Amino acid sequence: MTLHVDNLTLARGGVPVLTGVSLTVEPGQALILRGPNGAGKTTLLRTITGLQPPLSGQITGAEDQIAYAGHADGLKATLSVRENLMFWAQVFGRTDITAALDAYALHPLADRLAGTLSAGQKRRLGLARLLVTGRPIWILDEPTVSLDKDAVAQFAAAVRAHLGQGGSALMATHIDLGLEADVLDLTPFRAHASARAGASDEAFL
Numbered sequence: 001m002t003l004h005v006d007n008l009t010l011a012r013g014g015v016p017v018l019t020g021v022s023l024t025v026e027p028g029q030a031l032i033l034r035g036p037n038g039a040g041k042t043t044l045l046r047t048i049t050g051l052q053p054p055l056s057g058q059i060t061g062a063e064d065q066i067a068y069a070g071h072a073d074g075l076k077a078t079l080s081v082r083e084n085l086m087f088w089a090q091v092f093g094r095t096d097i098t099a100a101l102d103a104y105a106l107h108p109l110a111d112r113l114a115g116t117l118s119a120g121q122k123r124r125l126g127l128a129r130l131l132v133t134g135r136p137i138w139i140l141d142e143p144t145v146s147l148d149k150d151a152v153a154q155f156a157a158a159v160r161a162h163l164g165q166g167g168s169a170l171m172a173t174h175i176d177l178g179l180e181a182d183v184l185d186l187t188p189f190r191a192h193a194s195a196r197a198g199a200s201d202e203a204f205l
């Protein structure tokens with residue numbers, strides 16, 4: 001499934017952040033969003049994922065296709081690593097979590113409560129969730145935060161394998177993952193500075 005974003009204008013707190021963003025992500029393709037802090041990368045990813053509506057523009061190819069890993073890991077602290085993965089697999093009508101445990105070397109942690117994991121271990125589990133969804137389009141917001149060198153390599157390998165199976169990935173990241181990926185700099189699409197001042201959006205604080 002190809003993801004198309006056409007002429008999107010986005011707001012945060014009711015104030016335009018990006019205008020006129022268009023992009024396409026084909027099966028097998030990774031696209032990396034770049035831009036300085038506050039440019040609107042998270043807002044764009046949230047909008048494509050369906051967590052907030054755009055002000056205008058079209059998104060096609062996203063419905064029931066997306067697995068999203070945002071800033072929060074989305075874990076249940078009182079469930080074990082294995083139970084967390086089983087939970088998410090069941091949400092997506094699946095049962096096999098072996099590949100997810102393998103990809104992020106989670107077998108030794110499988111019976112630990114998620115709430116007792118370190119920040120990097122939680123992030124590994126949060127990313128492993130993507131593998132149990134069976135969804136083809138991964139939307140990833142700063143996926144490597146808290147990861148050590150080995151875990152970054154695990155993540156890059158998981159993305160590479162996903163692309164090799166016809167999946168795709170759209171991600172915001174400031175680091176070089178060594179992936180063959182296209183890059184979209186959002187700087188030219190930033191809304192005019194005067195339009196961005198003074199907003200707040202309590203629903204998302």
Ligand SMILES: Nc1ncnc2c1ncn2[C@@H]1O[C@H](COP(=O)(O)OP(=O)(O)OP(=O)(O)O)[C@@H](O)[C@H]1O
Pocket residue numbers: 012013017035036037038039040041042043044196199200201202204205
């Ligand atoms: N809850 C909110 N209410 C109002 N404005 C917000 C809210 N969250 C973010 N913003 C503003 O929206 C703009 C875009 O923020 P966004 O988080 O999308 O940027 P980003 O490119 O992901 O930044 P970073 O690289 O720091 O993660 C920024 O000006 C930010 O201050």
